[in-house]
Amino acid sequence: MNSRKVDNGVNVEALLGARDALAQAPEGARFNWRASCDWVNGTHSRSSVEGFYGLGGEQSHRTRFSFDSDHPEVFASEDNGPTPVEFVLVGLAGCLTAGVAAVAQNRQIQLRSVKASLEGSMDIQGILGIDSDVRNGFDDVKVVFEIDADATREEIEALVAQSQKRSAVFDIITNPTNVSVTVK
Amino acid sequence: MNADPLRVDTAAAGTVTTVVIGAGHAGLAMSRCLTELGIDHVVLERGEVGNAWRRERWDSMRLLTPNWQTRLPGFCYAGADPDGFMTAAEVAELIARYAVLSSAPVRTGTTVTGVRREGPGYRVATDQGSWRCRTVVLASGAHNLPAVPALAAHLPAEVRSLTAFEYRCPDQLDDGGVLVVGASATGLQLAEEIHRSGRPVTLAVGEHVRLPRVYRGRDIQWWMQAAGILDQRYDEVDDLERARGVPSPQLVGTPERRTLDLNALTECGVRLVGRVAGLRDRWLMFSGSLPNVCALADLKMNRLLDTIDEWIAAHGVPAGPVERFAPTAIAGKPPLGLDLGRGEIRTVLWATGFRPDYSWLHVPVLDRKGRLRHDGGVVDAPGLYALGLPFLRRRKSSFIHGAEDDARDLAGHLRRYLDERIERRRAHSA
Numbered sequence: 001m002n003s004r005k006v007d008n009g010v011n012v013e014a015l016l017g018a019r020d021a022l023a024q025a026p027e028g029a030r031f032n033w034r035a036s037c038d039w040v041n042g043t044h045s046r047s048s049v050e051g052f053y054g055l056g057g058e059q060s061h062r063t064r065f066s067f068d069s070d071h072p073e074v075f076a077s078e079d080n081g082p083t084p085v086e087f088v089l090v091g092l093a094g095c096l097t098a099g100v101a102a103v104a105q106n107r108q109i110q111l112r113s114v115k116a117s118l119e120g121s122m123d124i125q126g127i128l129g130i131d132s133d134v135r136n137g138f139d140d141v142k143v144v145f146e147i148d149a150d151a152t153r154e155e156i157e158a159l160v161a162q163s164q165k166r167s168a169v170f171d172i173i174t175n176p177t178n179v180s181v182t183v184k
Numbered sequence: 185m186n187a188d189p190l191r192v193d194t195a196a197a198g199t200v201t202t203v204v205i206g207a208g209h210a211g212l213a214m215s216r217c218l219t220e221l222g223i224d225h226v227v228l229e230r231g232e233v234g235n236a237w238r239r240e241r242w243d244s245m246r247l248l249t250p251n252w253q254t255r256l257p258g259f260c261y262a263g264a265d266p267d268g269f270m271t272a273a274e275v276a277e278l279i280a281r282y283a284v285l286s287s288a289p290v291r292t293g294t295t296v297t298g299v300r301r302e303g304p305g306y307r308v309a310t311d312q313g314s315w316r317c318r319t320v321v322l323a324s325g326a327h328n329l330p331a332v333p334a335l336a337a338h339l340p341a342e343v344r345s346l347t348a349f350e351y352r353c354p355d356q357l358d359d360g361g362v363l364v365v366g367a368s369a370t371g372l373q374l375a376e377e378i379h380r381s382g383r384p385v386t387l388a389v390g391e392h393v394r395l396p397r398v399y400r401g402r403d404i405q406w407w408m409q410a411a412g413i414l415d416q417r418y419d420e421v422d423d424l425e426r427a428r429g430v431p432s433p434q435l436v437g438t439p440e441r442r443t444l445d446l447n448a449l450t451e452c453g454v455r456l457v458g459r460v461a462g463l464r465d466r467w468l469m470f471s472g473s474l475p476n477v478c479a480l481a482d483l484k485m486n487r488l489l490d491t492i493d494e495w496i497a498a499h500g501v502p503a504g505p506v507e508r509f510a511p512t513a514i515a516g517k518p519p520l521g522l523d524l525g526r527g528e529i530r531t532v533l534w535a536t537g538f539r540p541d542y543s544w545l546h547v548p549v550l551d552r553k554g555r556l557r558h559d560g561g562v563v564d565a566p567g568l569y570a571l572g573l574p575f576l577r578r579r580k581s582s583f584i585h586g587a588e589d590d591a592r593d594l595a596g597h598l599r600r601y602l603d604e605r606i607e608r609r610r611a612h613s614a
Contacts, residue, residue: 026552140517154483154486154487157479157483158483158487161476161479161480161483162480164473164476165391165476165480170473170476171473173472174458174461174471174472174473175461175462175469175471175472175473176461176462176464176469
């Protein structure tokens, strides 16, 4: 066992405290995450996030975050930002990596570096409407982690497996979700 | 007792110190311990002794634990086949013999219809009159009702839906494909036997527990018992709620002591898919998490084997060579959905677990998810106890051999509870 204090910058005590508190008051665990999006031009749009609901009340990020999305020049677009599907990969990467850090902290494993490489493969005959048998979205997503930590390979594999088990974005991608899109 | 079977509804059957509900292995273990402590009691049983083993198990079912491990207070297996695995009928027989051996005060054919607080104790209403008592032990089991996801009610009409509770043998099923949902011991055993009957099986796999039947020359249960893993206490584990929700390990009891895991099923032609994730009209959707649930199970199995290896090394126990088993293989890309209208799947068999039935328990001791609130079997109401639930007091609590230690602990607690009440009454009247 490592005698130095393990610090991955994750406040596990606070997270475990929240877990206990919310188990007693499950209504506080209901969150609503929000984003808004304005069309700019062509395939270029700008989304932002700021407020969300949780712990029984309105909450807010420290600042308003803004994200440009667009398509690259090979799609005859201006490439003012990542494509929306790349944002999905970014979401998955951020979620799994945060999970690795939190689980490592909880298991007293010091991380030195964590790098995730993601790849989502897609047949664009789907979105172009060429072949109705081809789905629009990813047909496969691969994530490869390279982790340097004070741990055995098995312990590192267990971190990665546990982080998938507890990941919101992993769940969103691997399981169906009801989506309603309406016009005001 | 009321001798007239027609005048049974409201009649008072009697007053007793303790009513034990259920004459399965757990209720009878408790009865034995109560007798040893001189506590007068009755054991109420809706059917015959060991009823669930007689009527609520599939035909080929055998215990997951070897015979040598089967023990109850004052009873050890002494038969000719210590390494064998009992059939459900043999378990029922054993429990019936145990009831006779312990002279347990069992009232069979007595269905409990309601348990309520009354005065300083409880009133237990049955279809054979009601009992007044100081203390009640709930030993009616953890497997009274099938736990089936809500979407099961919305399957297309031409697909037959049944639960592991109703399943008896493959001949009961229509010809054609079968989707078995659930990858615990039940799901794997049924998937294998149905597939071998000529009905192609697809198995939907969520989180599961993988174990080899035999490790380093001994049954895995032997190592888990010897290394103290089965004795781990409920107040020692990190996440008790999770420990209590762990599905039964992927094991089967066969004479050849073979391992039944997902790789063995893939080899015999069963198709693996992810956990059932949703149903849209006729389209049943499976989760894309299959690789991860398999990786989790492989990692957990290997951690357990590491623990066993360390214990063997530390104790110098003779054992075969260290083994590690092939990771769970997933063939190609598992389908993410199935069109139930296409006729390929004729039957969906839900092996998604069981839950206890507390519909007759009119004492406010259930949490918001309908689970009993208890501290190691001491239920959150004075004088109320529970036995035979997963990880009640120890990892082994839900096994037959796990009942003894729990019953002794709880009978002791019950004895102290009664004594303290007497003390309090004395102090009060003094």
